[in-house]
Amino acid sequence: MASSPFLLLLALVLLLFSVAIAAPENHLVAQLPGFDGAFPSKHYSGYVTVDESNNRRLFYYVVLSESDPATDPVVLWLNGGPGCSSFDGFVYENGPFNFEHGSTPGGLPKLQLNPYSWSKVSSIIYLDSPAGVGMSYSSNKSDYTTGDMKTAVDAHTFLLKWFELYPELQSNPFYISGESYAGIYIPTLADEVVKGTQKDLKPRINLKGYLIGNGVTDMGYDYNSFVPFAHGMGLISTDHFEDVSAACHGTFWGKVSDVCQEKIDRVRLELKDLNQYNILAPCYHHPEIQEAVFVNSSLPASFRKLGETERTFPVRKRMAGRSWPLRLAVSDGRVPMWPELTGRSLPCTSDELATIWLDDEDVRAVIHAKPKSLIGSWELNTARIDYTHEAGSMLKYHKKFTAMGYRVLIYSGDHDLCIPFTGTEAWVRSLGYGVVDSWRSWYFGGQVAGYTQGYDHNLTFLTIKGSGHTVPEYKPKESLAFYTRWLSGEKI
Incomplete structure (x- = not known):
């Protein structure tokens, strides 16, 4: 019986050791x-x-x-x-x-x-x-x-x-x-x-x-919250909010009247220079890309891509969202990738540090990823896939x-x-x-x-x-x- 504590300790050590080594080396x-x-x-x-x-x-x-x-x-x-x-x-x-x-x-x-x-x-x-x-x-x-x-x-x-x-x-x-x-x-x-x-x-x-x-x-919930949220955060005036609400009858997406769509477009235009992913954060603008998003979006205008952000630590100018950019084609559910809309991976971003690091062949070798010659460059948001929301x-x-x-x-x-x-x-x-x-x-x-x-x-x-x-x-x-x-x- 005197040896039982030792055996228990040995069993515990072996258990911990098995956790450490059982994964594929x-x-x-x-x-x-x-x-x-x-x-x-x-x-x-x-x-x-x-x-x-x-x-x-x-x-x-x-x-x-x-x-x-x-x-x-x-x-x-x-x-x-x-x-x-x-x-x-x-x-x-x-x-x-x-x-x-x-x-x-x-x-x-x-x-x-x-x-x-x-x-x-x-x-x-x-x-x-x-x-x-x-x-x-x-x-x-x-x-x-x-x-x-x-x-x-x-x-x-x-x-x-x-x-x-x-x-x-x-x-x-x-x-x-x-x-x-x-x-x-x-x-x-x-x-x-x-x-x-x-x-x-x-x-x-x-x-x-x-x-x-x-x-x-x-x-319904995601899209309809955009205009009321903008008003609640003081981004549009009460007069403007009441005007668009009256024209849209509380529905700010989908098949809306021309008058309603015009009011929604005005809201979007007023907010386009904001960082959509954090209204408190700065936005790094690329006007030509902002314009491309505005023109090419297949969504109701109120949910086209607006803005970007900067990380407070470490430094990068980038989109915060990797996000659902709310860019579904309402007709068939196909989600266009960013390069289709802007000609580049993501608007208003510079993820150079991550791209440089993940495209380095020594990094790829160490993490057991395929080289660029086989699978291409790493992209924050890719254009390789053709994706449908169904x-x-x-x-x-x-x-x-x-x-x-x-x-x-x-x-x-x-x-x-x-x-x-x-x-x-x-x-x-x-x-x-x-x-x-x-x-x-x-x-x-x-x-x-x-x-x-x-x-x-x-x-x-x-x-x-x-x-x-x-x-x-x-x-x-x-x-x-x-x-x-x-x-x-x-x-x-």
Whole structure:
């Protein structure tokens, strides 16, 4: 009996050791060009084949938790677009690194640790999806004609194969997260995961819920919130608001009268020089591209692309959104990529640092990505895919999963003009659940960080004060705070 504590300790050591080594060592990332120092946790990256016949392969980068990877949640992160690489989240939002202050294009950019990485409390997988986005690719270019449902099926196949590669993480709580057009990606993927569980597919994915930031959800709520939000934020006058409201009868998108459309166009014209993704942030203008967006947009004029932003740390002039640019062709659901509208990847942006770093062949070799000669240059938002939005409103998905008991956090930066929080709050209320935590402030560092309301069925709505479209970018400290509290089940 005297030896039993030693045996227990030995068993624990062996368990921890198995967690450290069970992952595929040929996917291990031991160092990164541009970064000096030790990683706070283990990193892995590489390809998972989701279609053998077409050699369709999705690229991922996983950062194991810096706390306790054996038990901490595993979280999938998806950027939006559609067509945006999740490396954007990796290097500019909640990933383990930022570019160093003062990094300038020319040499290889330098990386520094991000003190507010979500890997502080969870393992996090950054996935380039669908094929054709970021480092993901297919040998059959017809795969680049895709849409919501194929993207969801492929991402589900990826997860099943990924958890086969990392069996020691199969029992960990699993969540899906993302922002913007990931408001479509996440519920449709969750649906595939839930159906797979009901069919007893192996490995079993231990899905516990999802969280979505400033997400596309329902055209009626998303689109109709634009004009009232602009008025509420003091961007248009009360006279103008009353004028457009009277002409449009409260409907600011879709098939509207010519008089209504003219009034909406005037609102858009007045706001075109704002940063649509954070009305508090500066906008770096490229007038010729702004004009191209204005002329070529296939959406109702009120939702054509308006503006861009600058990150406060590190420096870059870029679009905050990787976003759902609200540019659906209402007639058939096809979403034109940015180069079709502007002749370049994204308007009003300069993501030179990320492009230089991810196009460096030494970086690609280390992260096990294919060279440019095979899959092309990395793009923040690609023109390679031909994407159709076919899933419709996400309200039915949210109603389904909350009724089943999955945990759901819907959060909004409250200064985002692209997907205004007012529309998001309205659709959350429309689900009809009882309020269990009445509207109140939440705090970080002794200051009000935003507001929240809790509902039956594990549904929470949260705003982040002063933030734009991409919350982990604009409010990294507050972002890690609510993320940590929500994952752990604490009251935010």
